[in-house]
Amino acid sequence: MILKKRKIPLLICKTEALLRRLPSHHQKIPLINEDLNKRLAGYKGEASLDFPLDFLDSKEYFILHDLRLPDHDRFFQIDTLILTKKFALVLEVKNITGLLHFDTVYNQLIRIKNGKEQVFPCPLLQVNRQASQLRRWLKASGSMEDLPVLSFVVISNPHTGIKVIPSHIDLSRKVIHRNTLPLKIEQIENSIKKEISEKTLKKIIRLLKKQSTEQESSILSRYQIHQSEILTGVFCPACSFLPLQRVSRTWYCPKCNLKNIDAHVQALHDYSLLLGNAITNKELRNFLHISSSYTATRLLQSLNLPQTGAQKNRTYTLIFPEESTNQKGIKRGIH
Secondary structure (H helix, E strand, O other), X not given: OEEEOOOOOHHHHHHHXXXXXOOOOOOOHHHHHHHHHXXXXXXXXXXXXXXXXXXXXXXXXXXXXXXXXXXXXXXXXXXXXXXXXXXXXXXXXXXXXXXXXXXOOOOEEEEEEOOEEEEEEOHHHHHHHHHHHHHHHHHHOOOOOOOOEEEEEEEOOOOOEEEEEOOOOOOXXXXXXXXXXXXXXXXXXXXXOOOOOHHHHHHHHHHHHHHOOOOOOOHHHHOOOOHHHOOOOOOOOOOOOOOOEEEOOEEEOOOOOOEEOOOHHHHHHHHHHHHOOEEXXXXXXXXXXXXXXXXXXXXXXXXXXXXXXXXXXXXXXXXXXXXXXXXXXXXXXXX
């Protein structure tokens, strides 16, 4: 049973919004595009686990995606965690094509593709560290200290080759292709006899869901981009012209003559991703290119947003449903 669903990472949404709002000649676009493609590839790799995980008994296996848990003064993240009464299984998913050499001497991953070598951080170190942090978290929470915490590096692309350095080391118990995941889990299940109580399992699930938080960070700070570099205005949903004009309670595109009453919603979504979810009447007017304070108030009120303060000091909190998240870039991720 999936207890915490996978969703498009907030960082991907912010990166896509940033690319929409930068001038086409901006010098950092190539770097941002490269980063976005890597993040999309990682997300697609994680999503590819949905099929093999669907073979697990939903009454016995509990799945939580995208966990971010506290560890002293920092946090650690887990792509996918599988919980049963017998064990906890941490999955670190890698969507990398080519021939992969796991170098256990220098703790690095070497990818050979099209005759070229590329070195990546070792995912074995990463997943082992995550498992160790989860054990520490369990101990600190007073929960299942004696529950075995295991881990796999899962290669999501079935055509990716796997080798190890030195060649005599067997990594088959730690590095697997995604299609073998159900079989590996069954083998673990059969090898462990001791179980924790259902009450203890429910407790740890409750704590995991309660303490997991999504990382909030400024995408502008990440790339050292100033707010003044961001393109403002409302995009045309048909031809992407910027900015649309506000005419008679609707948005008008002078390029394709489209009229749309809701085009500002995507613009405000971009605002929340790039500049924060708090907005005033004046800030909305500046961002949407609206001169009328009355019009700005009417647009804000039409969205039924939470608000604080009164009159000129009133601040609105931009909240959008998850399904409004832009997903156009999901097809782009090839790593």
